Amino acid sequence: MNSKAVLPAIAGSAVILVSLFVLFITLMAVIAGRSWSLATGLVGLIMLAAGAFFIYMAYTATRQEKMGDARYHNMERQVLTLAKKNNGTVTVADLINVGIESSEAEKVLDRMAKKGICDINLDATEASGITTYSFPTLIPFEQDEKAAKV
Known part of the structure; x- marks a missing residue:
């Protein structure tokens, strides 16, 4: 994994873990009949979406690096073919x-x-x-x- 992907992957994982904790607290609040459970549920879902976005950014950075490597290797093959000719x-x-x-x-x-x-x-x-x-x-x-x- 490249350096551009590591930080978003770590941040995304951390945010998702925290959001799961917030959603657990929301579940306990719903069971207890607390009125603030809706607000914590929304916060938990927003955090979950933010974590998923960070993971997607890490995935995109990794894909771009692989595409760049593939493009370079393709050009290298073209150079070798031309050199042979x-x-x-x-x-x-x-x-x-x-x-x-x-x-x-x-x-x-x-x-x-x-x-x-x-x-x-x-x-x-x-x-x-x-x-x-x-x-x-x-x-x-x-x-x-x-x-x-x-």
């Missing part, structure tokens, strides 16, 4: 051409480079002026041999 190299412009936004493309490629999935190809970047990301495991064997002979 391009003999192991990808640029931000290549990703923009397949429909990924510029800022997202840079983030995905930089994150993949930090993870060690790809390298920033400094030689190609210096030659073209465009940051080129190289995926060594996707470079065809013949091309690897030619580079080693040079």
